[in-house]
Amino acid sequence: LPAHLKRQYQRLKKVAAKDLGSEEVAKLIAEIVTHARDLLAACEMVDLTSRVAGKSYFGFRGKADSRPVNVDLYVHDPLEFRYLAESFLAGTPQAAPEEITKTAYTMAISVFAAHDVNEVGRKTSATFFEVLIGHMVSRALGVAPRKRVRMPESQVELPTDYVFDPGPNRRKVHLPIKTSTRERGVQAWVHHLILDGIFGKGRFRGVLVVCGETKRNARTGEVIEICVPAQWQIFQERVSELSRIYYLDPPQPYLALAHAHPPVDVQPFGHAFADLRELLEL
Amino acid sequence: LPAHLKRQYQRLKKVAAKDLGSEEVAKLIAEIVTHARDLLAACEMVDLTSRVAGKSYFGFRGKADSRPVNVDLYVHDPLEFRYLAESFLAGTPQAAPEEITKTAYTMAISVFAAHDVNEVGRKTSATFFEVLIGHMVSRALGVAPRKRVRMPESQVELPTDYVFDPGPNRRKVHLPIKTSTRERGVQAWVHHLILDGIFGKGRFRGVLVVCGETKRNARTGEVIEICVPAQWQIFQERVSELSRIYYLDPPQPYLALAHAHPPVDVQPFGHAFADLRELLEL
Numbered sequence: 001l002p003a004h005l006k007r008q009y010q011r012l013k014k015v016a017a018k019d020l021g022s023e024e025v026a027k028l029i030a031e032i033v034t035h036a037r038d039l040l041a042a043c044e045m046v047d048l049t050s051r052v053a054g055k056s057y058f059g060f061r062g063k064a065d066s067r068p069v070n071v072d073l074y075v076h077d078p079l080e081f082r083y084l085a086e087s088f089l090a091g092t093p094q095a096a097p098e099e100i101t102k103t104a105y106t107m108a109i110s111v112f113a114a115h116d117v118n119e120v121g122r123k124t125s126a127t128f129f130e131v132l133i134g135h136m137v138s139r140a141l142g143v144a145p146r147k148r149v150r151m152p153e154s155q156v157e158l159p160t161d162y163v164f165d166p167g168p169n170r171r172k173v174h175l176p177i178k179t180s181t182r183e184r185g186v187q188a189w190v191h192h193l194i195l196d197g198i199f200g201k202g203r204f205r206g207v208l209v210v211c212g213e214t215k216r217n218a219r220t221g222e223v224i225e226i227c228v229p230a231q232w233q234i235f236q237e238r239v240s241e242l243s244r245i246y247y248l249d250p251p252q253p254y255l256a257l258a259h260a261h262p263p264v265d266v267q268p269f270g271h272a273f274a275d276l277r278e279l280l281e282l
Numbered sequence: 283l284p285a286h287l288k289r290q291y292q293r294l295k296k297v298a299a300k301d302l303g304s305e306e307v308a309k310l311i312a313e314i315v316t317h318a319r320d321l322l323a324a325c326e327m328v329d330l331t332s333r334v335a336g337k338s339y340f341g342f343r344g345k346a347d348s349r350p351v352n353v354d355l356y357v358h359d360p361l362e363f364r365y366l367a368e369s370f371l372a373g374t375p376q377a378a379p380e381e382i383t384k385t386a387y388t389m390a391i392s393v394f395a396a397h398d399v400n401e402v403g404r405k406t407s408a409t410f411f412e413v414l415i416g417h418m419v420s421r422a423l424g425v426a427p428r429k430r431v432r433m434p435e436s437q438v439e440l441p442t443d444y445v446f447d448p449g450p451n452r453r454k455v456h457l458p459i460k461t462s463t464r465e466r467g468v469q470a471w472v473h474h475l476i477l478d479g480i481f482g483k484g485r486f487r488g489v490l491v492v493c494g495e496t497k498r499n500a501r502t503g504e505v506i507e508i509c510v511p512a513q514w515q516i517f518q519e520r521v522s523e524l525s526r527i528y529y530l531d532p533p534q535p536y537l538a539l540a541h542a543h544p545p546v547d548v549q550p551f552g553h554a555f556a557d558l559r560e561l562l563e564l
Contacts, residue, residue: 154516156468186438193479194472198521234436239480 001120008032009124016131020145020162021138026089029132033085033107036114043117050223052214053252057223059216062117068214068223069113070249073105081106091139097270104269105248108132108211112179122179130177133209133269134162137175140273141166141280145175151198161191163204170280174204179211182226189239196240205279206242209269212249227253229260236264243279246272283402290314291406298413302427302444303420308371311414315367315389318396325399332505334496335534339505341498344399350496350505351395352531355387363388373421379552386551387530390414390493394461404461412459415491415551416444419457422555423448423562427457433480443473445486452562456486461493464508471521478522487561488524491551494531509535511542518546525561528554 001009012032015024043060048068050057057068075081084103087095095103112125138145145162164173174195176188192206214225232254236242246269247254257264267275283291294314297306325342330350332339339350357363366385369377377385394407420427427444446455456477458470474488496507514536518524528551529536539546549557 151468151513151516152520154513156465156513156517158468158472183438186433186440190440190476194475197475197479231433231436231438234433235438238434 001124002118005120005124008035009127012131013127016135020131020134021142023089023091025131025135026091026139029107029128029135030085030089032128033110036110037081039114039118040110048216048221048223051217052223052225055214055225055249057214060113060117064117064119065216066113066116067109068216069109070105070212070214073102073249074109075102075106095270097268097274100270100273101248101268102270104132104136105211108179108248112211126179129179129211130162133177134175137162137173137209137272137276138164140276141173143167149195149198158194158198160195163195166280169282171202171282172199172204173276173279174206175209176206177209180213180215181208181210182213183228185228185232186235186239189235189242192242193240205244206240207272207276207279208242208245209272210245210247212247213251213254214249225251225253227251229253229257229264232257232264233260233262237262244272244275283406284400287402287406290317291409294413295409298417302413302416303424305371305373307413307417308373308421311389311410311417312367312371314410315392318392319363321396321400322392325395330498330503330505333499334505334507337496337505337507337531339496342395342399346399346401347498348395348398349391350498351391352387352494352496355384355531356391357384357388370418377552379550379556382552382555383530383550384552386414386418387493390461390530394493408461411461411493412444415459416457419444419455419489419491419554419558420446422558423455425449431477431480440476440480442477445477448562451564453484453564454481454486455558455561456488457491458488459491462495462497463490463492464495465510467510467514468517468521471517471524474524475522487526488522489554489558489561490524490527491554492527492529494529495533495536496531507533507535509533511535511539511546514539514546515542515544519544526554526557 012028040060043062046059046061048057048059056071059068060066088103108129111128115125141164143164143166145164148157148159150157161176174192188208195204213227214223217224245266248269250268254266257266294310322342325344328341328343330339330341338353341350342348370385390411393410397407423446425446425448427446430439430441432439443458456474470490477486495509496505499506527548530551532550536548539548
């Protein structure tokens with residue numbers, strides 16, 4: 001990691017640990033995104049062949065090639081992006097769901113692509129994404145999350161994904177966040193099963209947030225999307241129940257699960273903010 | 283890790299992965315133990331002050347000090363040890379439970395102490411212990427374990443501790459193995475909860491094997507034993523149910539749980555071999 005990025009991420013982790021939903025975190029996220037977009041401005045943009053029905057992708061080319069960027073979700077225009085960034089900084093998601101999805105997607109993928117072209121490791125991208133999504137949810141709920149839960153009637157604490165406790169007479173939220181799931185999707189259901197087992201089924205609402213499932217075929221360079229919808233239905237039936245799965249770049253085979261049997265409620269991320277209040281109700 | 287140890291452990295992992303219960307694994311374990319005891323023969327032995335009621339400990343002193351060694355469980359005498367090692371190699375645990383416990387304890391602690399005095403890291407000791415205990419159980423059950431389970435009706439595999447499947451109309455065994463648990467005991471119950479959740483409660487019998495819970499107080503050098511019996515009762519009631527917990531050097535506060543309410547069935551390791559058949563019954 002270059003020294004300036006290392007410092008930036010140390011600061012981000014520090015302010016995020018203090019109060020994830022704070023304006024300070026929003027400002028630091030915006031700063032990191034602006035820095036990433038400045039870097040990308042110097043990169044060539046390359047059209048990619050997409051094998052994903054109905055979706056077009058391009059890539060940034062620097063020292064290395066970036067991951068695929070969805071043409072319809074990524075906001076290029078500096079003025080349009082500044083408008084979205086200002087509504088992000090204001091932190092009141094009065095915006096339409098489509099705008100929220102685009103804002104989060106553009107911020108996330110700008111940083112991922114800047115990392116990719118400079119060969120910064122995936123761990124750093126995952127950290128940024130977790131803070132970005134965690135911040136937006138924390139600000140909307142007005143609650144700071146924890147990353148550990150205390151066992152009932154015990155001093156023992158277990159490490160977890162972000163968990164939000166909005167207080168008495170509300171359900172808690174378990175929020176795993178992943179840049180992509182591929183064949184590791186089962187982890188979110190397994191972690192939710194642990195919370196169900198320890199605190200009682202349904203005490204926590206499971207909400208998984210994922211950026212997307214596209215990647216470039218190593219041989220052909222074409223954009224492909226890796227989905228395993230039948231596996232997800234098995235996890236939902238046999239492991240535990242996730243209340244929602246939100247995507248920034250939603251794969252069609254997963255969106256279709258919302259109306260399948262058994263259903264898995266997959267939605268574009270922008271819908272989360274209207275949904276969340278309902279999910280908290282007992 | 284010194285080169286000769288590295289080679290030895292690479293070989294151990296390789297033959298263990300092929301067939302954990304095989305004679306080849308037994309021979310390699312005996313070889314590693316003999317090598318460790320040759321090393322320890324050159325070390326000074328130091329009496330330790332024990333704060334553990336009813337138990338006496340000594341330590342080996344080399345480049346560094348070893349962990350505490352239980353005077354009554356460790357077999358020093360070369361002839362007596364050779365006799366125990368031969369019954370280990372023969373692999374038919376007709377021996378009395380007390381002899382089995384002493385054999386396993388002496389083999390494990392010889393290797394741990396040789397590692398300690400030469401400042402070999404704890405990961406290597408944990409690997410050896412897992413293979414030693416896994417081998418004895420695998421040989422007794424006549425079944426090779428796996429370290430992953432396949433989700434029902436799915437291609438997805440989850441990594442696990444050793445799991446043994448003795449075939450139709452028998453319960454499976456989930457065998458977490460730890461040199462000590464300290465404050466990490468909850469992990470065994472959580473891993474068992476995952477198997478209960480996915481395969482149905484009781485399909486797997488949870489059997490935790492631990493060497494011991496003693497350590498030296500960093501300031502005074504005295505031997506202390508760290509136990510949290512009230513926490514274990516909570517895990518057993520609220521997380522999942524482990525059928526047995528076996529210790530090579532059993533702490534009295536945990537043995538007492540076998541007759542507490544709620545009970546946790548803690549036993550000396552030597553009893554495992556008579557118990558296991560019963561545990562497999564549906």
